[in-house]
Amino acid sequence: MSTYRTNTCGELTLKDLDKKVTLSGFVSTIRDHGGVMFVDLRDHYGTTQIVVHDDAMLKGVSKETVIKVTGVVVKRDEETINKKIETGEIEVVIDSLELLSDTAKVLPFEVDESKKVSEDVRLKYRFLDLRNPKVHENIITRSKAFNFLRNKMQELGFLEIQTPILTSSSPEGARDFIIPSRKHKGKFYALPQAPQQFKQLLMASGFDKYFQLAPCFRDEDGRADRLVGEFYQLDMEMAFADQEDIMKVAEDVFPAFFKEFGKRRVTKGHFKRIPYNEAMLKYGTDKPDLRNPLEIIDVSEVFTNTEFKPFRGAIVRAIKVDDIATKPNSWFNEVVDYAKSIDMPGIGYISIMEDKSLKGPIDKFLTDEDRNALFNKAGLKEGSVLFFIADKRKDVVTRNAGLIRTELGRKLDLMDHNLFEFCFITDMPMYEISEVTGKLDFMHNPFSMPRGGEKALDEKDPLEIYADQFDVVCNGVELVSGAVRNNRPEVLVKAFEKAGYTEEDIKSKFNALYTAFGYGCPPHVGMALGIDRALMMLLEEDNVRETVAFPLNQNGEDVLTGTPNEVTELQLRETHIKLR
RNA sequence: GGUUCCGUGGUGUAGGGGUUAACACGUCUGCCUGUCACGCAGAAGAUCGCGGGUUCAAAUCUCGUCGGAACCGCCA
Numbered sequence: 309m310s311t312y313r314t315n316t317c318g319e320l321t322l323k324d325l326d327k328k329v330t331l332s333g334f335v336s337t338i339r340d341h342g343g344v345m346f347v348d349l350r351d352h353y354g355t356t357q358i359v360v361h362d363d364a365m366l367k368g369v370s371k372e373t374v375i376k377v378t379g380v381v382v383k384r385d386e387e388t389i390n391k392k393i394e395t396g397e398i399e400v401v402i403d404s405l406e407l408l409s410d411t412a413k414v415l416p417f418e419v420d421e422s423k424k425v426s427e428d429v430r431l432k433y434r435f436l437d438l439r440n441p442k443v444h445e446n447i448i449t450r451s452k453a454f455n456f457l458r459n460k461m462q463e464l465g466f467l468e469i470q471t472p473i474l475t476s477s478s479p480e481g482a483r484d485f486i487i488p489s490r491k492h493k494g495k496f497y498a499l500p501q502a503p504q505q506f507k508q509l510l511m512a513s514g515f516d517k518y519f520q521l522a523p524c525f526r527d528e529d530g531r532a533d534r535l536v537g538e539f540y541q542l543d544m545e546m547a548f549a550d551q552e553d554i555m556k557v558a559e560d561v562f563p564a565f566f567k568e569f570g571k572r573r574v575t576k577g578h579f580k581r582i583p584y585n586e587a588m589l590k591y592g593t594d595k596p597d598l599r600n601p602l603e604i605i606d607v608s609e610v611f612t613n614t615e616f617k618p619f620r621g622a623i624v625r626a627i628k629v630d631d632i633a634t635k636p637n638s639w640f641n642e643v644v645d646y647a648k649s650i651d652m653p654g655i656g657y658i659s660i661m662e663d664k665s666l667k668g669p670i671d672k673f674l675t676d677e678d679r680n681a682l683f684n685k686a687g688l689k690e691g692s693v694l695f696f697i698a699d700k701r702k703d704v705v706t707r708n709a710g711l712i713r714t715e716l717g718r719k720l721d722l723m724d725h726n727l728f729e730f731c732f733i734t735d736m737p738m739y740e741i742s743e744v745t746g747k748l749d750f751m752h753n754p755f756s757m758p759r760g761g762e763k764a765l766d767e768k769d770p771l772e773i774y775a776d777q778f779d780v781v782c783n784g785v786e787l788v789s790g791a792v793r794n795n796r797p798e799v800l801v802k803a804f805e806k807a808g809y810t811e812e813d814i815k816s817k818f819n820a821l822y823t824a825f826g827y828g829c830p831p832h833v834g835m836a837l838g839i840d841r842a843l844m845m846l847l848e849e850d851n852v853r854e855t856v857a858f859p860l861n862q863n864g865e866d867v868l869t870g871t872p873n874e875v876t877e878l879q880l881r882e883t884h885i886k887l888r
Numbered sequence: 889g890g891u892u893c894c895g896u897g898g899u900g901u902a903g904g905g906g907u908u909a910a911c912a913c914g915u916c917u918g919c920c921u922g923u924c925a926c927g928c929a930g931a932a933g934a935u936c937g938c939g940g941g942u943u944c945a946a947a948u949c950u951c952g953u954c955g956g957a958a959c960c961g962c963c964a
Contacts, residue, residue, distance in 0.1 A: 339922090339926050339927095340923095341922065341926075342919070342921060346926085348924070357924070359922085361921085370915090371914085385922075387922085388923075390924055393924085396924090413916085414899095414914075414915055415914075415915090416899070417898075418898095418913065418914065420925085421914095425899060426895090426899090426900090426956070426957085427956075428955080428957085480964050482962080482964080483962085483963090501964085504964090526963060528963045529961085529963080531958085531959080532958070534963070749964090750964060751964090753964065862957070862958090
């Protein structure tokens with residue numbers, strides 16, 4: 309038996325009546341009624357009400373002090389049962405109390421209310437914040453989630469293998485965190501942005517199914533849904549497998565994971581598959597929220613020769629919404645205001661009235677032929693409203709249409725808030741024209757196998773080449789990225805040449821992979837889930853930092869431990885670093 | 889790197905060119921034998937982030953700066 313307790317604060321019930329018990333924990337609250345005092349004693353497992361009859365025992369005891377008490381488990385009177393806590397039918401009447409650890413009398417915040425406190429204060433006193441059961445529970449769930457994923461992957465025959473944390477910097481992708489080498493003057497280690505190269509090397513090493521709950525490091529700015537510095541991926545790779553095989557794993561693991569830890573229904577069966585280009589047209593984004601039933605259509609051809617100048621020669625997209633033609637003008641004005649807020653000049657729309665006549669700012673520019681074309685194309689009916697989004701630039705019109713679709717869905721509350729709806733975005737273009745350089749560049753993952761292999765690279769317009777590469781999107785959040793990898797050195801070289809790299813570049817930057825592939829490598833496929841972001845959704849939080857025990861703030865600092873910090877002159881000298 | 893918002897006792901907020909800067913929670917003191925967000929009475933606690941400017945007068949207006957958050961860039 310422990311010196312400190314016979315039981316935890318979360319487990320005593322009526323079946324323990326009359327037992328002599330010892331409990332230890334944090335003092336949550338003290339309610340002093342004169343002759344009788346109640347102390348809520350909290351530990352990791354729960355809260356138990358302690359009854360004190362001698363106020364001398366509470367000397368020095370205040371909120372958040374750590375105490376040990378011994379007493380007898382007593383049944384509460386019917387009218388004093390507290391249904392809010394597991395132990396609410398009993399209480400412990402104590403005869404001794406020992407103060408194990410004192411506390412400052414004035415706390416930086418009330419532990420139970422810590423979620424309402426500004427984040428910088430919470431993080432400065434994170435240890436207090438984490439005592440809050442609501443905050444505490446997230447970390448427990450995180451632990452269980454990691455355990456679940458590990459078990460699930462092992463059940464599926466995947467082998468967990470650790471890949472290096474001290475590795476080499478690669479110029480592509482995100483900024484690396486770099487670590488100076490003591491033994492190699494002027495050289496640096498880098499923390500991995502992802503285990504990408506190593507997991508592919510594992511495939512070349514003959515391991516069949518690899519996974520890892522992998523820490524990843526990127527020296528990039530954070531967001532509410534993106535951790536600064538470090539985050540975790542469920543990373544996996546499988547040999548002798550194609551895209552269908554890994555998609556099956558996705559459809560097995562992720563819904564099970566969301567069902568286990570989420571509070572919402574999860575879509576059953578196969579995920580809907582949407583080719584990238586179709587997603588961009590229908591939803592205006594590569595991470596659509598399918599709970600929103602609205603879809604975007606292209607009606608450019610109707611307006612090729614229109615009298616309405618903003619639409620003439622432009623790309624025109626439209627969103628049909630049924631049964632809203634009778635909304636008041638003010639409602640439509642709010643939509644117009646939203647359009648302006650995203651830098652659209654305005655938004656045109658037509659409403660279909662009871663007599664099938666049209667009403668709206670755009671109507672006077674339409675010919676009967678146009679009207680017929682729109683009716684057919686959009687499936688308009690009485691009560692429908694068709695919103696138009698136009699611009700000469702394809703990326704702008706696509707983005708704006710997507711934003712309008714989302715706003716209409718939100719405004720009309722069309723979404724099922726009790727659902728996690730997954731889909732695959734497939735058929736990713738291999739290349740795109742970089743906005744920065746104007747040259748051909750990889751759109752996503754350069755290690756993906758171009759569909760059609762060498763032949764496609766030789767014969768096709770690069771912008772027409774697709775990859776067996778996919779994302780898993782849930783409720784408009786990109787959770788997973790996966791792809792069939794390029795395991796053929798000669799194809800790899802060709803694929804990189806299109807993006808302006810030489811064989812020498814590949815040899816110097818990705819020497820390990822290039823060399824390994826030269827000695828035979830099974831065809832392989834893999835994907836990675838952003839665990840923190842998935843947890844954020846499962847915990848219904850709107851900030852990823854709520855899923856991590858000790859997150860860095862947006863400025864990349866941990867104000868509790870003082871990270872990052874300065875190092876000694878000696879450390880600098882040994883690692884050949886000179887500050888200036 | 890950029891944009892926007894925020895910064896007022898320990899915490900969360902209100903207020904707003906002028907006198908004791910308000911409220912809730914917390915803290916302290918006293919009362920109370922059944923509360924569980926206990927209650928009641930009282931007290932302490934803030935140069936309103938920092939610096940400059942305008943003004944007879946700045947916590948308030950203004951400029952700058954620092955800090956935080958959200959978004960854009962960035963995140964193959």
